[in-house]
Amino acid sequence: MGELRPHERKTLLVLKELGGKANVNQLTTKSGLSEAALMRAALVLQDQKLVEIRERKQTILTITQEGKIYAKKGLPERQLINVLLELKSEAPLKKVIKKAGLRENLVPIALGWLRRKGWAKPEKGYLKILKTPEKEGSDEKLLKLLGKKLSVIIENLDPEMKKAAELLKRRKLVEMNRKTVRTLEITRKGLNLIKRGVHAATEISQLTPEIIVSGKWRKAKLRKYNIKAPVAKTWPGKKHPYLRFIDEVKRKLVALGFKEMYGPLVELSFFNFDALFMPQDHPAREIFGIYFVKSPKHGNLSRYKKVVTKVKETHENGWKTGSKGWGYKYSVREASRLILRGHGTALSVRTLISKDLEIPGKYFSIARCYRPEVVDKTHLTEFNQVEGIVVDENITLRDLLGVLEKFAIEIAEADKVKFRPDYFPFTEPSVELSAYKEGYGWIEFGGSGIFRPEVTLPLGIKVPVIAWGLGIDRLFMMRAGIDDIRYVFTQDLDWIRRKGRI
């Protein structure tokens, strides 16, 4: 026995020097060891019953910025009463305030406390003294003390001062914080060990280049570590849990033959609504349904003149689509109104009119979208949509169901699927996909449909187009085991760090 590692030896000896009992703070200061290193050593010493570690909760009282000012100048009620005493116990209120130089916003506070402390009260514009106050109340005593020391431990205060602390806390002049204080004390066994002499171990602890190169390691003994002892935490760099999940979805979509598309966040109403055959008085286009850009209000549609004309006619009378149209006067100006994209389908429209469109083609996007919603457990005002289209001459509703089933199985890892009729202004037929997963039951997983002829024909697309959107946030919540959608944009670093693979 009598052999300890350098940190352990140092800790024990310093503790002895400090009178056999000291707190961690004193020990780190005296020994120069970091808190982590010291605690590791202390735990080993405790294992060997050489020291005892005691934990105590303490409440630390600290002074706030406002408290500091009063510690110097005196509490506002004290400032007033001092002036009043000088002015012979009764004086016009305004005069007292002016003479005391008290800021206006502090006057009600000062008057309130004068009354509560029973020192003075305002009456018909006069301030009247009620009793001569004691020279220094316990609250003022404590505040002065804090003004000098900045913090004290509440448990060390007498009962009167404790009461004063509560009072000052309510006035927001001080703050209280709980803290754990650890104290180390040498045991009899520890003292005996020091008496017998503590030797530094001859075993090698840290293997160094010098030991390796010189060959000293051949003769030395490499000491066994307590491999079960706790170590410092390391936080890896990693992807945001939600983005990692999105990356996985992207990978799967690419594997299914989908190409990523991209489009702007600030969008022309035309792409978000008009081209999708949503009439210009559709409720989704009101201020409760979409964010409008403040200024400039309108964008430039001149690049799309031809398409806009066809869309205009389709809205008004159906154009050549075989539809009746909506039968109203279409406004091109309204179509150029700038908004924040309300759904990813706007992007599909851009893809369909792009000269790079391939037929057959499969496209997807993970699009940031915006809607004027109040944020809560189930709603975000800014959110992501996973959307896509399939363009091909021969596709039918059966293909749409096939695509949906594939998603449910590949992406949601569902056991079975169910289809329900759905409604979107721009698709017909429209299908809602529900997926069943053991342990979760049936969940609504996405909406989809075949674009209406009133959508595709004016865009110059003569083949059917399947459009789908997946409820990706809901899927993420399910996978991550959370029930609050706000985690998508969480500000909680600790949660992100701790969240493992989902």
Next chain:
Amino acid sequence: MPTIEIEYEDFERLLDVKLEKDMEKLDEILAFVKGEVKAFNEKEGILTVEIKDTNRPDLWNVEGLARTLRGFLGLEKGLKKYNVAGNSNVEVQVDKRLWKIRPYIACAVIRDLKLSDTIIRGIMRLQDKLDQTYGRNRRRTSIGLYNFNLIAPPLHYTVTKPTETNFAPLGFEQEMTLKEILEKHPKGLEYGSIVRRFDMYPILLDSKKNVLSFPPIINSNDLGKITTETRNVLVEVTGTVLETVLNTLNMVVFSLVDRGGKPYSTTIKYAYGTKKENIVTPAIKTSTMHLDIKYVNQVLGLKLTTKQVAELLKKARFDTEKRSNDSLLVCIPPYRIDIMHPIDLVEDVAIAYDYNNIQPLWRRLPTTGAITPQTELHDFAREIMIGMEFQEILTCTLTNKQSLFSKMNLKPEKIVEIANPKVQTLTCLRSWLLPSLMEFLSNNQHVEYPQKIFELGIVVVPDKRAETRTCEEQKLAAVITHAIAGFTEIKSVLDAFLAALNLKGQIEETVHPSFIDGRVGKIKIDKMDIGVIGEIHPKILEAWNLEKPVAAFEVNMSKIFRLSKLS
């Protein structure tokens, strides 16, 4: 999406079939009308149903739901006919001056009604739902119902000055002028904005100058009250679009007919322009549409025969006539205003066939999957940052000016602002990324240090030349914070980052109010400005309540993408 309340027992009575009180089963039935059970209050017997279709006002009431579902449940098939029982001889004279205010009106008289409290509550719900949704909060249309026995025809739909006419509005005993109604009556306050800008307000009077209503605000308390004693009802719809007005009237009339009422027509006398014109309402017209069976099969991927399609359409409550071997003439009931194109009929065929009877098909199309080259670059950049032990974060692009500018010690610049923000903290799109990261740090002061975080995200700035008047750029920002975080540490990260992207960056001295003077630099590649690096100024740390030094950089990934394409 319209949400409606229906009384369960009433619903069962109208369907004329006993349903199992199993919400899952009910959901399966409601699927035929794109409906879903949202809630069931068993104590009061109220079922709350969400109807997804915003283009089918005929489904937003219990009568319409039952009418359509009886078809899908196989209880009744084909078109349900609604015919006018006769002429009520009621005439409505329309004042020319309404042209710019609220030009159209349509009326019907329904006789021999036996109204229960349940039916009356149902009618009120239907009226309310149509006013709000199809009537665009009464701007486009609004509905009024009256006790016909108290009315002396002919009626006059005319205008009046705001202070000229008074009457007791629904729910009030005392008379008020129209101006007072707009100021005091709850409905006046709610809908007043529709008429307030005019000098004259619309008013509906009978021949004895009794006020029926002040459209679209409120009915009279005397004439506009329907009770279980009421046998004959006058329905009136006013609005700005004739077709919508006529459709709305039909929806109400059909519901009352389903309740046993007999509809009688009225004559509306218009004199807009130079010509006089009479319109008889309700205008109940069954329209027709050709349906090509090949088209049906082409869309659905099925091999249905003409006969099968006809049967399915009957289930969906249409009538059909065979025109040729592969074409049908479909008769569309007047309440199906959603049928705009044959594709709408095709969907009804598919619903009647049941989606779950259609075999899904997965075809391998010859397409190549790919992410964009930008995403590829971004993924690589993220990988490098993660390799350097940075935690990726994700924040909102919506923010506020205070975070973007004053808390970063910058003067406000032109940015993209929202005209209708929902909350004062989210009023604009971010123009740079660093403030989002500062906010994140400020929310994580209790979390273990050192903290190393980064985000790759979009920022938006105004750009007059662009079609959307904005320019969007991808940026990457990274910050390090701990007790001794500083310039050298972040610079070594930036060096490694650029090197991994095969870029040679130079740092040039610059002045930036968010950073400490002399510890901030522009990041340049081949004379192109791609970002900024430095130690955050204590003034900014104070503004975000941060107590530890922060070193940061922000680079423009869109520019880096363009550079990487050049090289």
